[in-house]
Amino acid sequence: MKPLMLQGHTRAITQIRYNREGDLLFSCAKDTKPCVWYSLNGERLGTYNGHNGAVWAMDVDWQTTKVLTAAADNSARLWDCETGKQLFQWDTNNAVRTCGFSYSGDTIMFCTDRQMGYNPTLDIYDIRAGEQLANNAPLLSIPIDGPKVTSAVWGGLDEYIITGHESGEFSQFDVKSGERVRNVKVHTKQINDIQLNKDRTMFVSASKDTNAMLFDADSLDHLKTYKTERPVNSAAMSPRMDHVVLGGGQEAMQVTTTSTRIGKFDARFFHLIFEEEFGRVKGHFGPINSVAFHPDGRSYSSGGEDGYVRVHYFDPQYFEFEFEF
């Protein structure tokens, strides 16, 4: 089926996310206005206006009522999903790079950058308070010394947060104590994206060192490696098949040295277990910054540096394709 091309952003896409039921697709970009679309036909429902800087990350809670965004204007904001109204704003002293709702949707976390002398911090807030949000103090504010956090997800049963750092290492922080429980270094360069699988037991990480890797979420054991020759910006696991999709590109500086012929940037599909590449989908005009699978596994989306979000529905052959083993 022909891919849907969603044009709505004026700058490069930074992250895309499906909601739990998969009917909505959220996208944020460097143009300060996150959008929400119908994933079925690509119709845009609206935008969340308020940020003054590039929006680096966003998340939607499991009930699709609230939206959380993290931006370069030193704020993380909470919005009402349906109306687009801003519910709350947390001001930080640095750009906020990553954010996420917990499994329960009651708590949120976000991480800040290291700039202007401030250390990055991992903040955890409880958002159940409602009108009392204004007086909210963080449940926990964990300072990060060492390489800054570039990507983070809530783990398992909301007991810990898994962070990926600029150096390529992963840490596990206990939510109650704030302690760094585990630390693992397998990647050699910055972690660009971490995404959990459907049952939240494993996650796949995309790194600038041209590899994507599969880890166990609890023990941080390294399970698989998917090799490419370009820096990987994002990776996602199919909820239906044993597949991983990788989206990447190259250094922004070197974009002009790659063929400028139409749609040369591709998303690559690997077999989860055999680590073998079996397919590529071309179409983007620039490096791919974010990929996500639809929760039913019948389609996937990718957002690129070119500002477009492409929604691809799989052909029947995709589901029939089997590796001989």
Added chain:
Amino acid sequence: MADDRERGGRDRNQSESASLGGSEDQESFVNGHDEPDFSDPEDYVDNISDEELLGDLLKQKPKEADGIDSVIVIDNVPQVGPERLEKLQNVIRKIFSKFGKIVSEYFPEGDNGKTKGYIFLEYSSPANALEAVRNCNGYKLDKQHTFAVNLFSDFDKYSGIPEEWEAPEAQPYKDPGNLWYWLEDAECNDQYSVIYDGGERTAIFQNTHGGTEQALVEERARWTETYVRWSPKGTYLATFHQRGIALWGGEKFRQIQRFSHQGVQLIDFSPCERYMVTFSPLIDSKDEPQAIIIWDINTGVKKRGFHCENAAQWPIFKWNSDGKYFARMGQDSLSVYETPSFGLLEKKSSKIPYIREFFWSPTDNIIAYWIPEKDNIPARVTLLEIPSRQEIRTKNLFSVADCKIYWQKQGDYLCVKVDRYTKSKKGLFYNLELFRMREKQIPVDVVEVKEVVNAFAWEPNGEKFVVLHGESPRISASIYKMSNKVELLKCMEKKQANHLFWSPQGQFVVLAGLRSMNGALEFIDTNDMTVMNVAEHFMATDVEWDPTGRYIITAVSWWGHKVDNAFWLWSFQGRLLHKQNLDRFCQLLWRPRPPSPLTASQIKKIKKNLKQYQKQFEIKDKMRMSKASKELVEKRHALMTDFEKYRKKKRELNRQQKEQRLALRGGVDTDRQDSESDVEDEKVEFFVKEETIVLSK
């Protein structure tokens, strides 16, 4: 005499008037006076030694041993009769007194009254004798007489050589192993060297399984400091280092030989692999030319050094096909040297004013060179036979701007591409002068090309050649054949190419647009002029055929392009077989093969029976394919079982945690909602179009 002196000394101590000389006794009695007694007292011991008083005199005291060391024997002296003897003696004295004082001379005479023809000369010291030997040995007195001068003591030395000859001690033989082991590979797979990691790592790979697998043979870090070179027959791998070159070979790539040449930058091998030429721009002294050195590879010995006057094109020395001669071009001359003496052929160079460029024929001992137009003498191309230096063919060329010489691999044809000025001297037009070397009188055919010629290449083992002409974007490739006339077989237009690569066995050619043309590739079969495949390796910088002509590698080198460094392997038909990415990959070189030892008739026989061989190969291929997939399948099966085990544990754990999950989401069982079985079809209506139809009045 000593006594008198003694007394004189003593007298000096006592009085001035004492007389010297004479015997004291006599004097005293003659005068009748009692002369004072000047003799020493009985027990007087002189406190001055003879050496101190009379050293210089004592030195000249004739000693028996000295005599022999200071004597020289001069042979080949003219035999003269007594009447001319004095003249001869004067001449000899004049010549030989230059080296010291001649103390004595002896001209032995024979029975016939003439001198015997050899003379003995004695100098006052052995040093003089040595000088005389060094300078006068070989002195040509006249046409018939060349002196042979030797130390007399030498005769003794040489006659004293023991009768029994002792053989020199045998050095233990350092066996380098089978240097050609790679040719014995059952599958006839070829090797190639790869430099990657920005030059840090060098590896040797073998192209196996019909191109689908690249097996690593050997890999070393910092094996070379800049790049590597294979010897022409593939026996050695040469690596570059600050201190010189190292040659490696054999099964384990052990170091076979080392050559010390500080700062070496370029090397060249003789085609027979016996000699290697190295060039270093660093040190060069007046007496010991060190810029270019020629080495014997087997012994590691330096054979000869040369200066390098100008930074001309490398290789400065060009070898002929069997390594017997090598030549170099000077400003106005062509110097041909021969091996193994490494001296100038016939001790003279050929004077060829304004010689511009020369090339050996790849098979015969013929040099082709050209001279530009000068002073109304037209430019010309000459074929010179070595060693006779006979000009077997010359062709005058008019209005020449530039020439380029191309030999065909078998030496059957020679092409000279001539750029000529038009009558108005403003534009250029192009000719190809084609010499047919195997025909009597070497006839020349001329082909005129209307557009600028970008590339030219002869078909190896064949009679065709390809010319790339034209300006981008309208570049064409014309394929010609040297039949009775030169016939144009086909002209293919609008090609994106700036380089031509023939298969080393002929018949197939690749048109490549390298670097600025973004790596466009076209694979052509010249037997029927079909384009077998059009492909692209974006930003390819190099194209290399394997020595057998079965595979082609296109590469993007880190030296040319900083991203996407990789090499791709294609079949000769243009089918992409394998892509290999390597971090900062720099250089790839196929290992050359020595020429096939099969005779022409044997090759013909094999080609005739090709169908039989084909059957065998197909069976082999099928087996290989099934084996490969079987291996792969087994590997995958193992991976799957391992992973399943892991997943099972996780699923168990997950199930146990279900309670907690329910609690987190307020009792809502999202697990069940998300699972497949609960999918219900939902009808969604989309607003498509609104149309207003006005009902007429």
